[in-house]
Amino acid sequence: MSLPNVTSLAKRLGFAAALILLGALAFALVPITWSTFAGALFKVSICVALWIGFDEVFLDEFNTAEELKGSPLAISITLLALSILLAPAIASAQKTCPSPDGTRTELPQTELHEVAAEHVGVTETPPGSNKGREVEMYMETVGLGQGGYPWCAGFVHYVMLEAGVDPPVRSAGATDYITEESISAKKVIRGEAEVPTNSLAVYRRGNSWKGHIGIVREWDGHCGRTVSGNTSSGSGSQREGDGVYEKARCVNYGNYFRIVEFTPTE
DSSP, rough: OOOOOOHHHHHHHHHHHHHHHHHIIIIISOOSSSSSHHHHHHHHHHHHHHHHHHHHHHTSOOHHHHHHHHHHHHHHHHHHHHHHHHHHHHHHHHOOOOOOOOOOOOOOOOHHHHHHTTTTTBBBBSSSSOOOOHHHHHTTTOTTTTSSSOOOHHHHHHHHHTOOOOSSOOOOOOOGOOOTTTHHHHHHHHHHHOOOOOOOEEEEESSSSEEEEEEEEEEEEEEEEEEEEOOOOSOOOOOSEEEEEEEEEETTTTEEEEEEEEEEOO
């Protein structure tokens, strides 16, 4: 029994290793944050390169071009193989970040609070600066991508776009998200209204325009849980904190800084 050519075997093993590494690069290690088209094109390009490499290295004794010219069946099998290879590349590039102009991609609607929860743990860099890669990404959707501004409303706006939900307004001001459909916190504490999941909990500071905003995960009676940005994980500032956190919240209408309205998003 003859032994395989060592050089050829090493060549094939090396290519197999490169194939695995490039595949990981294409589908796991490279976060696609461009447009849907650019993300798909990038991954498709890598897949085509892998296909060509596979043909050159593993099928080096098989004249693919000649076989394709003379056999419709070979063409059909090749097209099928390429379709199977390219399908996950295109599909995995479908979900994109919201665009800076505040528009959203046409995605199936996801539970808003679930999308918000995926951002829990994001913090400012450096702390207390209202800056950082993610913070500036949130604020870019409301036209303030340079950072340095309070960003709770920018976070909510970004998450709504990411979840496929139309924001009621494009604004970095929390109290601007109060609409005609908003539910008064007074009605909630009197038991006259319930707070729907995925609503926006809007705070106001005194009678000013300043406030805070978060996304309701669950609510029962006076209290519930929200996910919000620019807040604190503990007892620090709840409207000028350093990150995205899920917190227990309650309606205390007599407080100077309090929840005043809940804006439904569905």
